[in-house]
Amino acid sequence: MNYLIENWFLIVGLAVVIVVLVMGAANIIMTPTAKQIEKIKEWLLYAIVTAEEIYGSNLGAVKLRWVYDGFITRFKWLSVIVSFEMFSQLVDESLEIMKEMLKSNKEMKRLVEGDKE
Secondary structure: HHHHHHHHHHHHHHHHHHHHHHHHHHHHHOOOOOHHHHHHHHHHHHHHHHHHHHOOOOOOHHHHHHHHHHHHHHHHHHHHHHOHHHHHHHHHHHHHHHHHHHHHHHHHHHHHHHOOO
16 A cells, blocks of 8 residues: 555556557547548538439538538447538538539439439
8 A cells, every 4th residue: 555655656657648548549440541531532422412412502501411410320430530620621522523523424413403404
């Protein structure tokens, strides 16, 4: 008992080191890999196109909310790590991809914008 009283700072220091190591390992394990990020981007593209098809134009906030809710449901473990700001950036990247697809793919354009021809 006397040993614990005399060396309490070592015990506390060791506990802090263990906690930091465990948190660091958890962060590394939970960080998405490049392959996982690619899957997320593919899913986001699908979700964005679906939201466009469902809600049409001029409802950006509603579509973003719908996509975010789907993201939280689909990728629960990532919703803890990925902030809404980071999610919005990923959505913006996917929107750019979708815009490029709309330019080159008539079927995609018909799906998103409806039958206007």
